[in-house]
Amino acid sequence: MSDKDFEQPGPEEERGDEVLGGEGSEAHASGPDPQGDDDELTVDDILGAPQNSDAAAEDAVLADLESALLNDLKRLQAEYANYRRRTEEQREVEAERAQGAAAKGLLPVLDDLDRAEKHGDLVEGTPFFAIAEKIRAVVERMGVTTYGAAGEVFDPQQHEAIFQQPTPGATEPTILEVVETGYRLGSVELRPAKVVVAVPAE
Helix, strand or coil: CCHHHHCCCCHHHHHHHHHHHHHHHHHHHHCCCCCCHHHCCCHHHHHHCCCCHHHHHHHHHHHHHHHHHHHHHHHHHHHHHHHHHHHHHHHHHHHHHHHHHHHHCCHHHHHHHHHHHHCCCCCCCCHHHHHHHHHHHHHHHCCEEEECCCCCECCCCCEEEEEEEEECCCCCCEEEEEEECEEEECCEEEECEEEEEEEECC
């Protein structure tokens, strides 16, 4: 082979390659410019970013659902509180009725004791008197109370008039005599008082 086949590049060609190589290496080394720190997102940026319409609609649906569930919970709590109150009231009434049923069985005995006392058969110190006192004490501990007395104003809601007697000087219906004592147990009426009523004379 001749030397012409392997000609060395000239000075200009060498400078051209260096220039091209230099530019390529610098471009390769530098690469694309990285973004600055100013473009990084913060939590405040994310939270403050405007929502799109789909996200806003979803938030509205969730808020409505939360409000509906909260209202249901409040309603259930109110219903449960009312149920407990009604149950407690009903329990108390049923207890009074049960006690009243037991006390009603003793009312004829109390009537007999009242009659015996009026006839002078209950003499203090006798066995009969002691038994009467024990029975009355039991009834009192049960919470049974009496009502209806001579001189009281007649109340048709509480008293049962078995006779009306026109009485001079009477200005309003008044109990003249108690024929049968009335009994209550709490709010439960065991028996109305049977009375003779004095009414104004015509």
